[in-house]
Amino acid sequence: MTRNLAEISLQSDIKTTATHLLDGRVKLMQPRKGYRIGMDGALLAAACASLPKVKTALELGCGVxxxxxxxxxxxxxxxxxxxxxxxxxxxxxxxxIPLNALSGVTIIEGDIGQGFKAFELERFDLVFSNPPYFDDPDTLRAPHDTKRAAWIADDGLEAWLDFAQSAVVDQGHIVFIHRADRLADILSGLSKKCGSFVVRPIQPFADKESKRVLVRAQRLGKAPLRLLPPLVLHDDGERKHTPEVESILRGKADLSW
Incomplete structure (x- = not known):
């Protein structure tokens, strides 16, 4: 049974607000202050939805x-x-999960830095993540305490890449969304066990450089790297998003590879 938003409460005194995704089909309670899902998480989900032959999937750092x-x-x-x-x-x-009347979703509390073996899980067809974008707190102005865990990867990006490679089945998919300037690190880190890379740059405007990249890899994949045309988020008109992105955010289309 779908639960009313007002019924959500936690043992801590964290204050929450309601957010709606996919044209209102997904309802979320999020902290009023701290990390909140944004464009990156929405695009990540849309990119994973278009992958074939996936029955089980694991998200690293799932937030709310x-x-x-x-x-x-x-x-x-x-x-x-x-x-x-x-x-x-x-x-x-x-x-x-019950707020959206969903089943078949499990949340595990744990640290990626422990490594995959510590969780004693079976491997998955798909592992995906929007990991913290920084692993050196000295590289940016210190975030608010409520956002630190989402911004700073204490064990470094490599720990997330290694975890993903250990957690996915042979020929299974890994999908990451991250800063464009870390693309070389992502490809290098995933090359330990993966190949068949597909990269989709994400540009704020058609005439601006990419700030984000979506990277897809397959464990033991052998196909050549493919660099796809960029996904452009905003046009120069009155629309907030380009028609393609608007359709993706509303759940009317997946993000194709």
Whole structure:
């Protein structure tokens, strides 16, 4: 049974607000202050939804479940697991599952830095993530304490890439969205066990350089790297998003590879 937003509560005193995704089909309770799902998580879910032959999927650092539940809504038959280190975010993710009357979604509280073996899980057809974008706190102005865990990867990006490669089955897919200037690190890190790379740049405007990249890889993949045309988020007109992105955000289209 779908739960009313007002019924959501946590043991801590964290204050939450309601957010709606996919044209209102996904309802989320998120912290009023701190990390909140944005464009990156929405695009990540849309990119994963278009992959073939995926029955089980794992999200690393699932937060309150925005990308996880968006993917579940797009692919109802998919069995999904999310790992989240922060207790309040993991608790909210668990609450958001029945809020959307969904099943087949599991939230595990744990640290990616422990490595995949520590979780004693079976490997997955798909592993996806929107990991923290910085691993050196000295490279940016210190974020607010409520956002630090989402911004700073304490064990470094390499730990997330290694975890993903250990967690995915042979020929399974890995999908990451990250800063464009870390593309070389992502490709190098995933090359330990993966290949068949597909890269899709994400540009704010057609005449601006990419700030983000979507990277797809396959464990033991051998196909040549493919660089796709960029996804342009905004046009120069009155629309907030380009028609393609608007359709993706509303859940009317997946993000194709």
């Amino acid at each position: 479940g925005g990308a996880l539940l968006s993917l579940k809504m797009r692919c109802p038959a998919l069995s999904l697991t999310g790992i989240e280190r922060e207790p309040d975010y993991a608790a909210l993710a668990r609450e958001n």
